[in-house]
Amino acid sequence: MAVEKVMKRDGRIVPFDEERIRWAIQRAMLEVGIHDEDLLNKVVRRVVRRINQLYDGQIPNIENIQDIVELELMRAGLFDVAKAYILYRKKKAEIREEKKKILNKDKLDEIDKRFSLNALRVLASRYFMRNEKGEIVESPKELFERVSVLAVIPDILYDERVFDKNGGHEQDPKAIEKYLSKLDEYDGKLSIGRFKLNKYHFERLLNLYRELAEKGQMKVSIDEIVTMLENGAFEGYEDEVEEYFRLMTGQVFMPNTPALINSGRPLGMLSACFVVPIEDDMESIMKAAHDVAMIQKMGGGTGLNFSKLRPEGDFVGSTAGAASGPVSFMHLIDAVSDVIKQGGVRRGANMGILEVWHPDIEKFIHAKERNTGTNVLSNFNISVGIWEDFWEALKEGKRYPLVNPRTGEKVKEVDPKSLFEELAYMAWAKADPGVVFFDVINRRNVLQSAKNEPIRATNPCGEEPLYDYESCNLTSINLAKFVKYDDEGKPYFDWDEYAYVIQKVAKYLDNAIDVNRFPLPEIDRNTKLTRRIGVGMMGLADALFKLGIPYNSKEGFEFMRKATEYLTFYAYRQSVETAKKRGPFPLYEKTKYKDGELPVEGFYHREIWNLPWDELAEDIKRHGVRNAMVTTCPPTGSVSMIADTSSGIEPIFALVYKKSVTVGEFYYVDPVFETELKKRGLYSDEILKKISDNYGSVQGLEEIPEEVQKVFVTAMDIHWLDHLLAQANIQLWLTDSASKTINMPNDATVEDVKAAYLLAYKLGCKGVTVYRDGSLSVQVYSVEGEKKQRVKAKPSKYAVEKLKAVVEAEPWLARFINVNAILNGTNGKKGTDQPAGLTFSLSPAPAPKPAHESVKEKPDIPEDKIKELLGVAYCPVCYEKDGELVELRMESGCATCPRCGWSKCVIS
The missing domain is CATH 3.20.70.20 (Anaerobic Ribonucleotide-triphosphate Reductase Large Chain)
Known part of the structure; x- marks a missing residue:
């Protein structure tokens, strides 16, 4: 009889899954450079046969199965593979123990196991609830449950049994006061299916009821709502909670940091931008x-x-x-x-x-x-x-x-x-x-x-232009999760699933407006006049890695455009559906939406459409739209770390870099790149060191095939022209803006910056942040060893064509944009980085950062100097926690710590 069940380490009984065995053996084979599908199938068959022989009619546990895998690998003479499997098994055991320490628990559940050590460290540093002693008293499962429950509370009050968007019903808004006075009694008393509402969830429900009752839109009293909850009348919404929980714990999307921290907690503020x-x-x-x-x-x-x-x-x-x-x-x-x-x-x-x-x-x-x-x-x-x-x-x-x-x-x-x-x-x-x-x-x-004035301000990272006292809730969808593989192992992007998730996330954000505890009444009022939301994306670099598409290529920019077009189109689709049921945003009738206009530049360029935008515009005119703006691309420092993916719309900073921890040093390798190296039999400590010493880049390394060098590019491998084009292509389809850093090498010139500003403007960007490598740094490094010069980034063929086209279209730009000098790397370089003709007084520029310098250990710096550095060039969290000076990187327009995810931007 075939084994059908297996016992997990936590005692749960789950279906036996042969594919998990196949994946583990394949991983071990790749580790030692064996690429033999027939051999893999043969070993898997032998393992499954042995399991069925030994456990006929019984339920083995995970350890039993792993022992059999080891034995069968050795019986097949695959001793190197068996060794790799044993080492991997040992490493997994060590990781499990480390996770238990981070989470302060004896047993890990399935959700704990899904997140990497890095993700759990980030969650533990800022997101989990703690007791008065500072001890963690919350797991990832509990965190994402409290976020998911809060997200579905508006669905209850907008249920057609209790809500009427046309109004005209008289209920007493003050009736909620008796419940507000005894919130503790309702802590965990009410539920949506299996999910219990804590007192903060209930308090947000009461406040939303009051708001809707004041508009005359509540058909029933608050007492009836509570009774319906007690009697399970809203249990059907359990599936909605489950779905948000599944998407977040599956790392498919993440809300902005305040929402993760404050959902279902006393502060209750979910917005990041004001x-x-x-x-x-x-x-x-x-x-x-x-x-x-x-x-x-x-x-x-x-x-x-x-x-x-x-x-x-x-x-x-x-x-x-x-x-x-x-x-x-x-x-x-x-x-x-x-x-x-x-x-x-x-x-x-x-x-x-x-x-x-x-x-x-x-x-x-x-x-x-x-x-x-x-x-x-x-x-x-x-x-x-x-x-x-x-x-x-x-x-x-x-x-x-x-x-x-x-x-x-x-x-x-x-x-x-x-x-x-x-x-x-x-x-x-x-x-x-x-x-x-x-x-x-x-x-x-x-x-x-509607506002009788233009927008004249943005949030801290610039991706959210806002009117006075407006706020915005943001989320980021992980593009890497939609890369699937066909039967032949070829990657493809699942556009249908992506469209589905966009709509779920747009609905999540609209709900978040209703259960948000805003810090000021003016913000509450102005936010709800426009109901602005910001569906964004992250994991772009990892998605392109998986698809085998270079970031800095015409194909890469086309993918960015299409991904953003889908983002905005389906966010609007959901917003129209929500407007049908709940009504459009209050200022809708005073806006240009009713005239068929959209705040999306791509809408006015029919030749690049992939989707039926004219139908969407007609639907908005006919039914209204719930949210005045729907998409943005925010920075995702720690949020992308929680999702175990690349940050925002940025290329990755390094494919491999050395990480120091309390037990020693190890190399951090981008997971997609690690898989590629192993698939090609190139993975070794020697190659990791070589890549790390090459600024985390594979450019110019003879051991790395040319096609790998072409696809696996880092931020500094990409010419600043291509960075600009990435932002411009993404901006084309956003209702708001994008947070992106235009990276330049240390030897870039002021002339390069001027050219970047003009090109960004002409290409339709709404703003731009240029960062020259090393310009944030204070020279407190110690020399570790001579390193080779970085391979110079060159603009892509597509970027060269765009640059020439922009300057040819407006010849006056040639006074500030020297096309040939940009292309040959001599732009503004006349023996000095400072262009001639400057007529103003300046303090000396920072010295160029020598190519051979790197941080070796904490320098001996006076305390007042340390204070000056914190929050400017170095991470204050890492310094205060471990005494380490970890240099910040400029990412998505904000200084961000590569070690812990701290960012000057509160969104991420």
Whole structure:
């Protein structure tokens, strides 16, 4: 009799699965370079036969089966394979023990096993609930259950048995008070099928009931709702909870960090992004400081446009004194952020914007220049807001007026070329400021007619342009999970499953708006006027690796476009379906949606459509849409680590790098790349060291086949032109924006930065963040050993064609974009990195980072110097926890720690 069941280590009885045996043996064979499908099948048959002989009619446990695998491998003479299998088995046992330590538990469940050690460490560092002693009291299973339960609570109150979108029903909203006064009694008392509601879930349900009752949309009383829950009337929604739980624990999508931390917990705030207005009076300025404090203490980040503040030295009527200017008030907000330590170590995150016409723009551009070691706005990303008139002045060579926002009068005129060079230089030298293109942001802004003004601010990482007091909830879908393999082992992308998940995630985000505890009433009100959501994606690099498509190729950019087109199309599809049942967002009738317009550039280029956008636009006109904006691409630092995938839409930083842990050092290898090496019989410690010493890149290594070098590219293997094209192709189909870093090598020039800014603008990006390798670093390295020079990145053929086409279409660009110099690597290099003709005063640029330097051990740095570094070039979490100075990488527009996932951006 064949064995049909097997006992897991935790005592569960599950179906016997021959494929798991096949996978384990195949892995061991690949480990020693054996690629023999017939031999694999033969060994698997012998193992299964032996199991059936020994356990006829019984239930073996996992250890029994593994023992048989070892024995049969040796009987087949495959001693090297048996050794690899034994070592892998031992390694798995060690990993299980390490996971138990991290999770503070004696037994692992199936969900624990799905997440890597790295993912569990990240979850343990910030996401799990802890007791008063600081001990973890929550497992991954419990975390994702509380997130999933909260996500389905709105479905109960929008059930047609209790909800009427047309209103007209009278229920007493205050009836919820008796339940709010005894929440503890309801902790775990109510449930949706097998899932229990804790008191925080119930409290959010009560508050949503009150809101809908006040609109007259509740058919029944709150007492009836509670009775229905007690009687299991809503058990049908158990499947919805299960589905969100399955998708998250399967690492298919992840909500933004605040949602993972706060769902079903006291703070209850699920959003990451907010914009706070700031007017030109002291009451507004202090209100903004208060609002920033309230948002950041709950884990959010803020964007502020300081352009309405009068310039430094301007007249102040109430005191007959002189104004201190926008930059001084940025320091005020920075100080507020500094004392609101999120989770003890997470700094507050802000985006500070000043528009290019403001008289203090030059001071703003230099606001983060480090001269004295004093406060340099370490809690701020800063960006210059540029409008079309600046580009026109630059094009025409006319002087550009700077205008006092208090009086509307011109203060002076400046040379736009000089200002542009100054901006580019500081981005080259200090990685700040970035630029935001407000005319591009507002070109397809369907909300402008409803809001009576353009958008003038973004969240801290720039991917969410927002109106005053708007917020946004974000998620990221893991593209790598949709790469499947056909019967011949060839990879393909499952577009149908991807479309299904997009719609589930869009619904999740709309529900999140209803159960969100917003930090301020103004944010609650303005968020619900537009119901903006941000469905995003991560795992792009890993998906392309699996598909065998180079990131920096025409095929790669076409995949990016199609993936983003699907993202927005199916997010809208779900939003229309939700609008049919629950009603469109309140400002819908005042927007351009009703005229058939969409805030998506790709919609206006029919020749690139893969989907029926005209049908979608008609459906939106006919039924409305629930969410004013639906897609974005946020940074995913720790979120992508939890999902065990590559970060956001970025290429990976390194295929192999050395990691130091308490028990020693080991090489971290990108999992998809590791599989490829083993499949080709190339995996060894020697090759890992070689790749690690080659900056984590395989470029130029003779041991690595050319086709592997072509596909497995890292961020610095990709020319900055191709980085720009990736952002532009993705931006084409987003309703909002994308968080992306345009990586440049250390020897890039100011001329390269200027060219990147102009090309980003002309290619339709809504903003851009350029990062020159090493420009964040402070020279505190010790030499480990001489390393070879990095292979120079070259632009793809597709990028070269695009570059030439842009400059040929507008010849004036040739004054700033030297096509030939960019292509041959001499752009702006005339014996110095600083271009000729700069007329302003600058502090010295950071010295180029020598190619042979790497961190060896914690340098002996004075404590005050350490404080200066934290949150700027080094990870504050790793330093405070382990005393390690781990250098941050610029990823998705934000400084991010490669070791623990800490990011200056609160989203990720």
